[in-house]
Amino acid sequence: MGFLDGLMGNVSQVDVQEVEKELEVIVTEGEKVEKAYKLIRDMIVFTNRRLILIDKQGMTGKKVEYHSIPYRSITHFSVETAGTFDLDAELKIWISSMQQPIQKQFKKDKSIYDVQKALALYVAK
Numbered sequence: 001m002g003f004l005d006g007l008m009g010n011v012s013q014v015d016v017q018e019v020e021k022e023l024e025v026i027v028t029e030g031e032k033v034e035k036a037y038k039l040i041r042d043m044i045v046f047t048n049r050r051l052i053l054i055d056k057q058g059m060t061g062k063k064v065e066y067h068s069i070p071y072r073s074i075t076h077f078s079v080e081t082a083g084t085f086d087l088d089a090e091l092k093i094w095i096s097s098m099q100q101p102i103q104k105q106f107k108k109d110k111s112i113y114d115v116q117k118a119l120a121l122y123v124a125k
Helices: 002-008 016-022 111-123
Strands: 011-013 033-039 042-047 050-057 063-070 074-080 088-095 102-107
Touching: 011 111, 016 033, 033 111, 042 111, 074 111, 088 111, 102 111
Parallel strands: none
Antiparallel strands: 011 033, 033 042, 042 050, 050 063, 074 088, 088 102
């Protein structure tokens, strides 16, 4: 159901080896992809050194933005769960150099908790 979950806006965990191949030009020597989650076309990637937010843009998705965030730069984060009338959940990440948080929308499911747990694990290191 990973592909179908992605189309529905749910987060699905992605095979780390596939992500490492895709990011071989981005990751540094000694850096390893440890967890990765896909949200429609975008991805949230946790390496042993940083958080990488991948935003595929345009109709074809060939234009890609790689937003690299060292874990030490994350000051705090929050999870807003979906409600009765608000069907989307939201993850917000505050970076020390930014006034506004980075926001990611999730559909009403429990997958936002998996991403939040991974974020808590890496930020607390």
